[in-house]
Amino acid sequence: MNEIAATPAAQVIISVIPIVGIVIGGTVIFFYLLWRHIQIKLLIKSGNYKPVHFDIKLFTLLTGILLTGVGLVLTFLILIIEGFNYPLLGGLIPLTIGICLLIFYKVYKNS
Incomplete structure (x- = not known):
């Protein structure tokens, strides 16, 4: 079989990509939840909040x-x-x- 050995730098980059993706995804989810919480809080204060019915x-x-x-x-x-x-x-x-x-x-x- 033709196996191509990756250089150590390439192996580091390949192993870091999923970690960076998870960190960025976690950050996006955190800020979405934070901003949604603030939005609902402000809607409740102004009296415009209508709870969503979950079926x-x-x-x-x-x-x-x-x-x-x-x-x-x-x-x-x-x-x-x-x-x-x-x-x-x-x-x-x-x-x-x-x-x-x-x-x-x-x-x-x-x-």
């Missing part, structure tokens, strides 16, 4: 369908490539979570 039943249906679909595809693909082995859990876990969310959707009663 958990619709959320569980959507998430359950998506996870079940992704889990099925991953399970069949990994089963074909690897057979019955530990990597199969990569498909079975989202499949099981998706099925559980669909069961929760069916059982949950709006109060």
Whole structure:
């Protein structure tokens, strides 16, 4: 095989890129949450705040369908490539979570 050895400088750069991405992503998320908190605080002070209604039943249906679909595809693909082995859990876990969310959707009663 033709293996090209990376120089030490290239290895450092390659290993630093994910760390920088995580730090920048964490910073963006932190400031979004901070500014959203300040915005909601000011809306409450001015009397213009209307709480958002979160429909958990619709959320569980959507998430359950998506996870079940992704889990099925991953399970069949990994089963074909690897057979019955530990990597199969990569498909079975989202499949099981998706099925559980669909069961929760069916059982949950709006109060």
